[in-house]
Amino acid sequence: MVGREITDMFPKRSNPIGDVLFEVQEWTVYNPDNPEKKKLDDVNIKVRAGEVVGLAGLVGAGRTELAMSVFGRAYGDAISGHTLIDGEEVDISTIPKAISHGVAYVPEDRKELGLVLIQNVKENTTIAKLRKIAKLSVINEHEENVVAEDFCKRLNTKTPTILQTTGNLSGGNQQKVVLSKWLFSDPRVLILDEPTRGIDVGAKHEIYTIINSLAAQGMACILISSEMPEIIGMSDRIYVMSEGRITAELPGRTTTQEEIMRNILNN
Amino acid sequence: MSGLIAILKKNVRQYMMVIALAVAMVAFGILTDGIFFRPVNLTNLVLQNSYVLILAVGMLLCTLTGNVDLSVGSIVCFIGALCGVMMVDLQWNPYVAMLLALLVGALIGMWQGFWIAFVNVPPFIATLAGMLVFRGLGQVIMKGQTKAPFPKEFQLISSGYIPDPFGGLSIGALHFHVFTLLIGLLIVALIIFGEIQKRKKQKKYDFDMLPAGIWLAKVVFIATVLVAFTVVFAVYKGFPNILILLGILVIGYQFVASKTIQGRHIYALGGNRKAAELSGVKVKWVMFWIYTNMAILAAVAAMVFTARLNSATPKAGQNFEMDAIAACYVGGSAVSGGVGSIIGAVVGGLFIGVLNNGMSIIGISTDWQQAIKGFVLLAAVAFDLYSKSRSSKIA
Numbered sequence: 001m002v003g004r005e006i007t008d009m010f011p012k013r014s015n016p017i018g019d020v021l022f023e024v025q026e027w028t029v030y031n032p033d034n035p036e037k038k039k040l041d042d043v044n045i046k047v048r049a050g051e052v053v054g055l056a057g058l059v060g061a062g063r064t065e066l067a068m069s070v071f072g073r074a075y076g077d078a079i080s081g082h083t084l085i086d087g088e089e090v091d092i093s094t095i096p097k098a099i100s101h102g103v104a105y106v107p108e109d110r111k112e113l114g115l116v117l118i119q120n121v122k123e124n125t126t127i128a129k130l131r132k133i134a135k136l137s138v139i140n141e142h143e144e145n146v147v148a149e150d151f152c153k154r155l156n157t158k159t160p161t162i163l164q165t166t167g168n169l170s171g172g173n174q175q176k177v178v179l180s181k182w183l184f185s186d187p188r189v190l191i192l193d194e195p196t197r198g199i200d201v202g203a204k205h206e207i208y209t210i211i212n213s214l215a216a217q218g219m220a221c222i223l224i225s226s227e228m229p230e231i232i233g234m235s236d237r238i239y240v241m242s243e244g245r246i247t248a249e250l251p252g253r254t255t256t257q258e259e260i261m262r263n264i265l266n267n
Numbered sequence: 268m269s270g271l272i273a274i275l276k277k278n279v280r281q282y283m284m285v286i287a288l289a290v291a292m293v294a295f296g297i298l299t300d301g302i303f304f305r306p307v308n309l310t311n312l313v314l315q316n317s318y319v320l321i322l323a324v325g326m327l328l329c330t331l332t333g334n335v336d337l338s339v340g341s342i343v344c345f346i347g348a349l350c351g352v353m354m355v356d357l358q359w360n361p362y363v364a365m366l367l368a369l370l371v372g373a374l375i376g377m378w379q380g381f382w383i384a385f386v387n388v389p390p391f392i393a394t395l396a397g398m399l400v401f402r403g404l405g406q407v408i409m410k411g412q413t414k415a416p417f418p419k420e421f422q423l424i425s426s427g428y429i430p431d432p433f434g435g436l437s438i439g440a441l442h443f444h445v446f447t448l449l450i451g452l453l454i455v456a457l458i459i460f461g462e463i464q465k466r467k468k469q470k471k472y473d474f475d476m477l478p479a480g481i482w483l484a485k486v487v488f489i490a491t492v493l494v495a496f497t498v499v500f501a502v503y504k505g506f507p508n509i510l511i512l513l514g515i516l517v518i519g520y521q522f523v524a525s526k527t528i529q530g531r532h533i534y535a536l537g538g539n540r541k542a543a544e545l546s547g548v549k550v551k552w553v554m555f556w557i558y559t560n561m562a563i564l565a566a567v568a569a570m571v572f573t574a575r576l577n578s579a580t581p582k583a584g585q586n587f588e589m590d591a592i593a594a595c596y597v598g599g600s601a602v603s604g605g606v607g608s609i610i611g612a613v614v615g616g617l618f619i620g621v622l623n624n625g626m627s628i629i630g631i632s633t634d635w636q637q638a639i640k641g642f643v644l645l646a647a648v649a650f651d652l653y654s655k656s657r658s659s660k661i662a
Contacts, residue, residue, distance in 0.1 A: 099547045137529060161472075
């Protein structure tokens with residue numbers, strides 16, 4: 001955990017990047033608290049299979065609102081625009097529809113929005129797609145246990161058992177349970193909103209490694225982060241957002257913090 | 268030993284509730300010189316509390332979401348009135364009438380469910396409105412009069428006992444209802460089988476288990492108690508029909524709540540509505556069906572109650588919702604939602620019922636009984652919150 005070189009902070013990734021998997025076009029969303037005001041204005045983004053696309057911007061730029069409005073219209077009023085998967089327009093206007101089309105959203109606030117803290121690791125892991133382990137609505141306990149154990153092993157989640165109440169886990173392990181839940185839902189598009197906030201350095205690195213391996217498997221990843229080094233180090237491309245608009249598209253890894261800030265302030 | 272402590276800590280509430288029930292029964296058995304345990308009294312205990320337990324089963328699902336349904340007493344009044352009109356005034360076929368009663372219950376539930384789930388009226392308000400509306404409508408229908416008597420077939424719900432196709436068994440002076448014995452023994456066998464399976468699974472996954480000696484004691488205790496009660500009913504008139512109905516409802520709902528996708532969604536909603544919604548739980552529809560279901564069970568309770576009194580009265584159902592709500596919270600439901608079980612609500616309801624029954628035999632007035640019921644509810648919830656705050660401090 002301690003003793004890792006700063007330059008090793010972000011694991012390397014060099015998988016081939018495929019075709020455009022997920023696309024958002026002309027996405028306009030009004031503020032539900034202030035229906036006259038636009039929260040998002042004509043946003044267009046593309047994400048390819050195997051790509052990690054970063055969304056940079058200041059707090060309030062509309063990044064979480066973009067993610068949540070796209071994900072089953074969980075945020076926003078008077079939403080207009082198109083969402084495409086594999087080049088074809090899809091209806092992901094409710095959260096169940098979004099999940100069934102392979103879109104997953106790992107929320108910013110894992111305790112309030114990502115987990116049911118009074119429930120255990122097993123229950124939180126399977127909640128997004130219980131029918132995978134159920135027959136005629138009856139849950140197969142054995143399969144559920146296997147799934148939960150399997151994810152704990154894959155993501156190296158440290159928990160005494162899968163019956164541990166998630167509220168008792170550390171931040172990093174809680175985030176791994178949230179990731180387990182979304183991976184169990186068989187996503188093709190994974191939206192990660194501040195995935196390493198409030199997590200210790202060692203767990204942060206583990207999560208970066210997980211994100212990289214998901215991209216390597218062909219997932220289209222959208223990474224929302226307020227940590228400039230993180231977004232630069234992990235992304236193949238970066239969209240810069242400011243006041244509800246995309247103001248720039250920059251290459252990942254080689255771009256600089258100054259470049260990003262310039263595009264935020266130059267609105 | 269650490270496995271025992273871990274399990275006890277986790278299930279303190281449930282174990283305490285069952286122990287409290289057992290203690291109360293033994294205490295009243297002593298205080299009433301054994302009258303409490305007489306077959307006729309135990310049968311009465313079941314019959315008198317049947318409607319509360321039916322309501323508690325439905326109310327449990329509401330409390331899991333952190334809410335209640337205040338309208339159930341009034342729905343009992345309204346559906347009772349409807350049954351009176353159909354079966355006493357219009358002399359319709361009782362089976363058709365009962366089906367219609369269930370249907371109307373479902374419609375009432377969908378009505379309240381609509382306001383709660385899709386218009387976002389707080390359940391407390393929507394069901395408070397229902398409480399006023401349906402008692403009012405029930406009284407409009409009855410015009411201040413009582414409707415009686417009901418057809419024999421209808422009365423059998425509450426006054427009938429299961430038949431004995433085996434003709435009974437006489438041993439000395441005792442006459443046993445064989446079918447009752449068989450059902451009782453079958454249930455005991457199933458429970459023992461279930462406990463063995465559960466223990467096998469716990470071993471397989473290395474979960475916390477009770478130490479073998481204590482587990483065995485627990486299973487033997489449960490089996491003995493159930494066999495004893497079966498025999499008590501068997502030497503009297505056998506299992507009442509209503510007990511069978513209750514058994515089916517309790518087992519059915521416990522299964523759905525704990526082992527199905529729908530049940531899991533309800534618990535997730537109750538634990539954290541927003542997180543459940545973001546995980547794909549259709550929270551609006553879950554709420555809709557919970558309140559629809561509650562009203563259907565209220566219709567069942569209405570028929571059970573009306574059949575027992577053999578009359579529909581304008582005052583029927585008063586305070587039923589309070590009894591059902593108390594049963595749920597005494598039985599371990601958390602005020603904030605997400606915690607509770609069907610079995611817990613039933614044990615809670617039985618505990619209150621035992622208190623009422625025992626106190627009646629001793630001769631304590633019903634007014635005092637009401638006051639004591641209130642204190643029990645307060646004590647149960649306060650203890651819950653206290654033990655929760657203690658365990659979170661330890662963690």
